[in-house]
Amino acid sequence: MNIVITGSLGNIGKPLTTLLINRGHQVTVISSQPERRSQIEDLGAVPAIGTMQDVEFLTETFKGADAVYLMEAWEGIGSLFDHSIDFPAEFKKIAQNYVQAVQLSGVERIIHLSSIGAHSAKGTGSLLVHHHVENILRTLPENISIKFMRPVGFFSNLYRWLPMIKSKEAIIQSYGGDQKEPWVSPFDIALTIADEMEKPFNGKSVRYIASDEVSPNEIAEAVGKAIGIPDLKWQVISSEELLNQMLSAGINEWIAKGMVAMQHAQGNGSLYEDFYLNKPEFGHVKLEDFVKEFAEVYPQ
Secondary structure, three states: OEEEEOOOOOOOHHHHHHHHHHOOOEEEEEEOOHHHHHHHHHOOOEEEEOOOOOHHHHHHHHOOOOEEEEOOOHHHHOOOOOOOOOHHHHHHHHHHHHHHHHHHHOOOEEEEEOOOOOOOOOOOHHHHHHHHHHHHHOOOOOOOEEEEEEEOEEHHHHHHHHHHHHHHOEEEEOOOOOOOEEEEOHHHHHHHHHHHHOOOOOOEEEEEEOOEEEOHHHHHHHHHHHHOOOOOEEEEOOHHHHHHHHHHOOOOHHHHHHHHHHHHHHHHOHHHHHHHHOOOOOOOOOHHHHHHHHHHHOOO
16 A cells, blocks of 8 residues: 655654555655655655645645545644644644645545544543544545544653653652553554554544553552652642643643643543543553663663
């Protein structure tokens, strides 16, 4: 198959590209960074340098593809510290660009990286953007099949807490405790998408992706043990305190409020209601596997 991948060589794009090429597919990787060209070629893929904001570029790149993998990267929109960005509006623009490019190019098989929380129009905080994007993509004609992939929280997101762990010797959030929640490895997401590329496409469908099910306290215990801080705790503070900390750090107000609302949904379990109604088979990478990788990165 001739497959086009958006999202460059990120946590999902790189293993996905490698998996597809190893299975004999021809892969074109879209990246906005010219310096990525040689890395893409080294994997055996074809680089296409351009942006999600350029409909003409997307259309030309999609032409002739048997399937296209679509995603919206926060980094491709701008910094979370940029107060001038209207993130919901920008996500909607990218989705509308995809709709135009898909129709103009003639591609009929799409896999879209969505997110947990995309099922709901309220109560999910910043994840609301994925609900809007799915709805925009659903306006595509019936002959265009879309598989919406909804991964849960990424294990790799724990790297964002490295400075906090090093300075506070704690993971500080506005929810916590012993209630288990699903987590996923980017590799398992890539593997699931690669498998779905080779399965029949039919209409508009949804699939959740998860690797493991662990509680905040179990994460703190496993991470602490792996990095040599056996007393590492997952500390819970109020939503107001977390919001004030993020705003004081200069984070975009919409992002900060959205993160707090998302954590509230995690804490009361409402974020995962649709997930548990459509619970998938879990992937290969477990917490105990991830913390080994985390421990290698931690000293750096």
